[in-house]
Amino acid sequence: MVAVLVSYPENCTGCRFCEMICSLYHEGAVNTKKARLRVQKPDIMNDIPLVCTQCITCGDRCCIDSCPEDAISVVDGVVTIDGGLCTACGNCKKACPYGVIWIDKTAHKCDLCGGDPMCVKFCPSGALRFEEADKDSYASLLTAWRDD
Ligand code: SF4
Numbered sequence: 001m002v003a004v005l006v007s008y009p010e011n012c013t014g015c016r017f018c019e020m021i022c023s024l025y026h027e028g029a030v031n032t033k034k035a036r037l038r039v040q041k042p043d044i045m046n047d048i049p050l051v052c053t054q055c056i057t058c059g060d061r062c063c064i065d066s067c068p069e070d071a072i073s074v075v076d077g078v079v080t081i082d083g084g085l086c087t088a089c090g091n092c093k094k095a096c097p098y099g100v101i102w103i104d105k106t107a108h109k110c111d112l113c114g115g116d117p118m119c120v121k122f123c124p125s126g127a128l129r130f131e132e133a134d135k136d137s138y139a140s141l142l143t144a145w146r147d148d
């Protein structure tokens, strides 16, 4: 079993440190629009940290199947974008139900920080953990998010 980022929305306070540290780590500057995860706020009371490392999250292979260049695949259990093949067409960004892909010169998504996720380290509330995937938890999360 491959470890994945698991979201615990009940712990999230909406501080968005995770987005800040992700963009700082990958882009060298705090820019939450370039973070590889998103804290969604479906209503005033709830914040949901969303990130995709495996298609277990949406279950539909949306981004993989949307790519005309076959630039997205599962490598060692993790959904990965090959920047050498990506033409930045934006199809994957449109297809991703979580909105966790963004486009620059190529598409970008979570790469687990090479196996040491910064967002997990810096979340002050324990709302993100790096652990084995629990399909039932992900299914509940997806249902809750889509229903809001
Ligand atoms: S750092 Fe943690 S508590 Fe803050 S917004 Fe991100 S997931 Fe939520």
Ligand code: SF4
Residues within 6 Å of the ligand: 005, 021, 022, 023, 025, 035, 036, 037, 051, 109, 110, 111, 112, 113, 116, 117, 118, 119, 120
């Ligand atoms: S694991 Fe790294 S790349 Fe993925 S969302 Fe967290 S900080 Fe961003």
